[in-house]
Amino acid sequence: MSSGSSTPVPGKPGMSSLHDAVVYIVDDDAAVRRALATLMRSVDLKAEIFGSAEEFLSAPRPTGPSCLILDVRLRNRNGMAFHQEIVGLGLRMPVLFMTGHGDIEMSVKAMKAGAVDFFAKPFRDQDMLDAVGQALAKDATRLDAERAITALRESYDSLSSREKEVMPYVLAGLLNKQIASELKLSEITVKVHRGHIMHKMNARSIPDLVRKAESLGIKPHGFEGLRY
Numbered sequence: 001m002s003s004g005s006s007t008p009v010p011g012k013p014g015m016s017s018l019h020d021a022v023v024y025i026v027d028d029d030a031a032v033r034r035a036l037a038t039l040m041r042s043v044d045l046k047a048e049i050f051g052s053a054e055e056f057l058s059a060p061r062p063t064g065p066s067c068l069i070l071d072v073r074l075r076n077r078n079g080m081a082f083h084q085e086i087v088g089l090g091l092r093m094p095v096l097f098m099t100g101h102g103d104i105e106m107s108v109k110a111m112k113a114g115a116v117d118f119f120a121k122p123f124r125d126q127d128m129l130d131a132v133g134q135a136l137a138k139d140a141t142r143l144d145a146e147r148a149i150t151a152l153r154e155s156y157d158s159l160s161s162r163e164k165e166v167m168p169y170v171l172a173g174l175l176n177k178q179i180a181s182e183l184k185l186s187e188i189t190v191k192v193h194r195g196h197i198m199h200k201m202n203a204r205s206i207p208d209l210v211r212k213a214e215s216l217g218i219k220p221h222g223f224e225g226l227r228y
Helices: 030-041 053-058 079-088 104-112 125-157 161-171 176-183 187-200 206-215
Strands: 022-026 046-050 066-071 095-099 117-120
Touching: 022 030, 022 053, 030 046, 030 125, 046 053, 053 079, 066 079, 066 125, 079 095, 095 125, 104 117, 117 125, 125 206, 161 176, 161 187, 161 206, 176 187
Parallel strands: 022 046, 022 066, 066 095, 095 117
Antiparallel strands: none
């Protein structure tokens, strides 16, 4: 690694809001592992180092933003094949590949395999820090989106069976009296259900409810591709 002309600064933009982030480093070269860990810690990032793929797999799964710096040529394992293995296990953290034997073909394969970046050793420290910052920000965005969907699903699950029955009609833009006629309910009953739906789904408006429903794969009743 080479530091180049830039010096990493703790609290660097893009990293300051990632205090709970973890950078995982898998390389069978102890010196490289230590150097990368020291580099990450120089900007207040937590680093976990592993000498093998097996060590990494036996470690606790991350709960916050994370990324993996992975050597392509591990002693007893192909790094790119290992990447596909962890993807299959449901680990969706961004991966940055590095190798001392890099070439254009390998770089292309790494990027096609889903890597966010590829580094041939030696590399500039600042380039690695920039890539790690972007990877962690990407993972934080992914986690936020997953939490939002989980919360939305919980909101939908809190609806009663009747409210779930009414909701597609509301999404379609039907008036209370129209929904009441369709479901053989009183208009006031539909109005109450509509109010509960809006409240439980934390929807500010019908278009907002439609967007949330689309995120869950719920469609308006009797309409395809309706947009507000």
